[in-house]
Amino acid sequence: MSKIHVTTTINGDPVEYLCDAEETLLDVLRDHLGLTGSKEGCGTGDCGACSVTVDGRLVCSCLMLGAEAAGREIGTIEGMAKGDQLHPLQQKFIEHAALQCGICTPGILVAAKSLLDHNPDPSEEETRYWLAGNLCRCTGYDKIIRAVLDAAKDMREAS
Amino acid sequence: MQYLSPTTIDDAIRLLSSQSGDCKVLAGGTDLLVRMRSGFAEPDSILDIKRIDELRRISRDAGGWRIGAAVSGAEMGEHADLVADWPGVVEAVNLIGSTQIQGRATMAGNLCNASPAADSVPAMIAAGAVARIAGQDGLRDIPVADVPTGPGKTCLSPGEFVTSIWLPSRPERSGDAYLRFIPRTEMDIAVVGCAVALTLDAGGTCTAARVSLGAVAPTAILVDAAADTLIGTTVDDTALDALARACSDAARPIADKRGTVEFRVHVAGVLAKRAAIIAKTRAGGAS
């Protein structure tokens, strides 16, 4: 069984890889491309730790085949900071102590950025529902929600 | 395993009918990949329909809406005109899973996965939706209510797949709504689901209604007796109580890890009432 050759774009960089048909995008990112910032917490789309964007749309990379990425624009946590400039969400997560163990953090940041891309001024409730697919077991979500709302406020003021 | 990604419906039909082994159609993949991961599905090939442009479209058709089988829930939610016509259907689709799932999951996939608890199916049934099915013999249209035949089973023959779902034109003074019960606020499978679509006359009397229940039988069911409790009424408290009773009576659920028989029977009625009130309001009725 031959592997599939995929040409795609990840975090703005052109990328080519070979994958098996059944390998997920998450498998490809982690095992073939060394992009281990996306985590596998469940493999069934229930925890959101593997969140990435595909053509700007938030998805679980564990629920998408690597082969499907051909020609798409993939965004992962590794592309969120620009050089040594953290994204405001990343900065606020550190400032608000919005992470304890940090395993869910990359997925939550990707999801939160997707939220603010869609809605620069989300309410607390909108934020909570948008992030409902991102499980965090450490924080009880309180500081995560505060960090997202605070980042949104700063980003609105800066724009 | 082979990965196939045709760009036309004809190619898809040809590929599907030429596969010797188990070929699974991949739309959003939010059920299929989970089944593959857990070893419940081990297809020999996967046919990805998302590269077929016409399956990615939402378009006006015969006064109603045609929604391609590869359209994601998020795309439906962002389509203001569709939402205005069939808010209940779109809400039902948008209830499936998380934001991430919405980025991938499709209404056609939700239908073909044939879970008795599928959120969008009761809403589609209440709306009178019709599935368009492609196969070697061409296209055929069948009511969504007839597609699932049991848990995990559909009426589709080998070599067939759903290309789109059609939602009829929305009559004047009509509204639809879907509610489900889940233990948490998100991320669960419906323990009970109920959709109501109804039409009022100028005086606020219900002239037509369809009521559908999910997760209380092997497939989502259309409950005519429940619709009858609404038709000819102003959807007042008496009618709503009768509606709740009719829905509870129609429920034939199992007890499982998500809920007991008693719970599902009772809550079917509770949700029907609440959904009917929303549908009535949407139809312009007095609240």
Next chain:
Amino acid sequence: MALDSKTDTKPQQFKVVGTRPLRPDGIDKVTGRARFGADMSAPGMLVGLVLRSPHPHARIRSIDTSAAEALTGVHAVVTRADFGPPSDPGVADVLDNCMAGDNALYDGHAVAAVAAISGKVARQALKLIKVDYQPLPHVTDVDAAMAPDAPALHEGRADETVPAGMSPNVMARHEFGHGDIDAGLSQADRVLERTYRTEATHQGYIEPHACLATMNADGQADLWCCTQGHYMVRNTCAAILGIEQGQLRVTASEIGGGFGGKTTVFLEPVALKLSQKSGRPVKMVMSRSEVLRATGPTASSSIDVRIGMTRDGRITAGFAELRYQGGAYPGSPVDMGSMSAFAPYDLENVRTVGFDVVTNRPKQAAYRAPGAPMAAFAVESAIDELARGFGLDPLEVRLKNAAREGTRASYGPTYPAIGLEATLRTAKDHPHWSAPLGPNQGRGVACGFWFNFGGDTCVSLNITPDGTVTLSEGNPDIGGSRASMSMMAAEELGIPYDRVRTVIADTGSLGQNEVTDGSRVTFAVGLATIEAARAAKREMCKRAAQVWGIDEDAVIWEDGAARPAGPNAGQHPPMSLAEIAAIASNTGGPIAGHFEVNAEGAGVSFATHMVDTEVDPDTGAVKILRYTVFQDAGKAVHPSYVEGQFQGGAVQGIGWALNEAYIYGEDGILQNPGFLDYRIPVASDLPMIDTVILEIPNPGHPYGVRGVGETSIVPPLAAVANSVSDAAGVRMTSLPMSPPKLLAAIRSGQS
């Protein structure tokens, strides 16, 4: 060693401790660069997978691995036959849990493992292993397992505390208390008797277990894994594999949550054995379903409570019989539950009896204050029901009976200064307590207690030539401890926080360190850090004395610099840490401080939680409206992470109270091994979790620190149950209060 009390009675003034600096590992963790268990790879690495029993209880007649071994790409297959008897009998059950011996004891029990060139080949190989099982009768419920005719898991293993005639599944009996229960109950105006039940819940860490093992034929081995304690992993694996501890170097990855569940081993010895056999590095990562089926949830419980109360709210006697099933091996935390059940109260007559029961479920692992939350659920529910029954204020009743300094604890000793009363008074004065409630809404409170502990700790603090400080410690940073260690080192040395970098050393770099558990790290590692800094200060004072030509006793350390102790010591300008570091080579060589201790004397801690809920009377759905945690932290080193512990514990407790549960069918198979139906709280289920940090210093720590990680999960089960019972108008005595259960209770209450 035992540590003397080091705290003066007057409150200490801190410069760094109590502030909220950014955590040093923050950038790594928000950019995806931090490396967790599954993020490591090695050249030539194989993928290891485990074959698991589909039966809840079965004799393993034989295992035929020949077809799997013959598959191209398979480099090793192991079964229990590859493991000899462990060198320490104390780990026999751990080995048996990692790889079944004669019997598979639960659904998901490991029976064989393979290492292959890819996951795909490894999965094929698993299918080729033929296991001949003889299914045996099984039991998963604790009360059923205590029936005399229940299927037995370990006939004859009960210890000497178990009375004759009990079910062979009862492994131990524990009893605590003092006074005369019957006499106490006879003084009561009402005696409440209730049975309470809780289901098993999983720690639910988002990171599945993962490791990467390399083991050579000569017994030298390296292991990378996510764990709460890499020294424990080293010692346990060495004992299981019969190798020397010094030959096995374990490096802890970043850890994606543990909550007690990563205080033992599952994959690690298997990966090492596969590596040894294949001669290649082997990586193993569990799936979520493996985590839920085969790693430790906590115990489920069934508890009978008998409490007497006078109509003015005095508790005259408290009795509880606690029955915990801890899965397939002895060791449920019923002893901890029995000791902690009545710990918040000053009782003349109190007794608890606990039974440790085995069933065909995965071996329980520690979960945050192991054993205490379910005991608190029972006792705090009963007290609440009695108080409300008399029309008394539930907070007042708790205050009336609260344990304080000098109270004889229900588990024996006399309390030193403790913070329970402070949490209750603060709760009573808080606006939350007097806020109005709407229809179908209720408010509940509950108290909780946890011991906390210390244990073996070893840290090394090194001064670099440019005057910065590196601190090596041996406990994985599970929630910001690098930051709090850096803060305590900076505080003690009198230098800015960002001049200290804390690293988690591997097992080859430091002596033994106890697991990150028992809420011990900020207390014990903090204490060792402070002492190591003090040792470094003494050395720096010595160096300055040398330079100044004065006696070293005439030098003190203040504000980050050595200074002459007084006018008699001579006029010398202060010499800063950086200045001393710069001339270290000229004054005797590198400067370091280290400290090794078995840190005894952790301070117990208490919390009071208050929660408002709204119940939908037509569906049994519960909404958490408002939640406030009041807890004594001793001293909050980094208040943000203390708040985080309070909030996280509360929310885990909310999950336990409302929707989390291990669900077994009649067939003994776990029905919900995934995050879809194992329902941990999601963001939209919750409001903000308010916190009030109280600081009653622990005399056993130089800065007064108590552990904070565990106590916060003790009160919420009861607090939520009391709130829901108030809102729904029916008393809920069984968790989880899932909507079907609550609705049934409401409807039967109406009829």
Next chain:
Amino acid sequence: MVKVQIFGSLKAATDDKSEVEIDASTLRELLDALADRYPGMRPQLDRGVSVAIDGRIYNDSWFTPIKDDSEVVLLARLKGG
């Protein structure tokens, strides 16, 4: 002599006495003397106990001093998560 409080399930080894007097000035001496005097207690002592001395809890440190008037309470071995 030190008065030692015994928890319930160990009382089978002390003829149902909940308090015994032991000649010991350190934790090690205490545990050794208990095991010698009450052999029925030995399995539990071998499995491990914690000991509260004047309100503070110790697990392992043999040479923890115990004064004659110290309050000494045996506890089940503490666990944590």
